[in-house]
């Protein structure tokens with residue numbers, strides 16, 4: 346009788362040992378960030394799951410993308426979806442779940458919500474043609490003379506970067522173009 350009980354216990358133990366990994370699904374998922382552009386999406390997050398399913402839906406609930414991604418050993422994922430078509434300025438519903446099943450973790454993200462990196466000014470390129478030459482001096486002089494309909498790049502035209510556009514900037518730009526020794530654009 347005792348032997349039977351022991352074997353039953355042993356069998357139960359074996360069942361639980363093998364059963365635990367099988368039942369260890371439906372892990373919860375945390376979405377840490379979503380960056381959407383008009384052609385791509387990068388979704389990062391953390392989970393104990395081995396893999397995740399990522400779904401993107403538009404505002405009419407149509408599925409735009411559905412793709413699985415592996416989770417790293419440290420429990421993070423970075424899902425990068427390429428060649429998708431998203432509308433600039435529109436909001437999308439991003440859902441991520443354990444690949445083996447379970448509830449979706451959902452968030453919304455807007456295309457283009459991340460600001461573009463600000464461009465460094467090209468000091469001296471008054472007319473924004475990507476060259477610094479005599480034309481820029483002419484444009485700057487016309488602008489300072491109050492020339493009608495003169496459009497200049499204000500950041501680039503402050504040649505000595507002192508916050509003002511005036512005759513000093515013309516002088517420095519001319520010196521620079523003449524190959525003046527020690528003339529640096531963007532420095533007063």
Ligand SMILES: [Ca+2]
Pocket residue numbers: 469470471472473474475476477478480481
């Ligand atoms: Ca120019």
Ligand SMILES: [Ca+2]
Pocket residue numbers: 502503504505506507508509510511513514
């Ligand atoms: Ca200046």
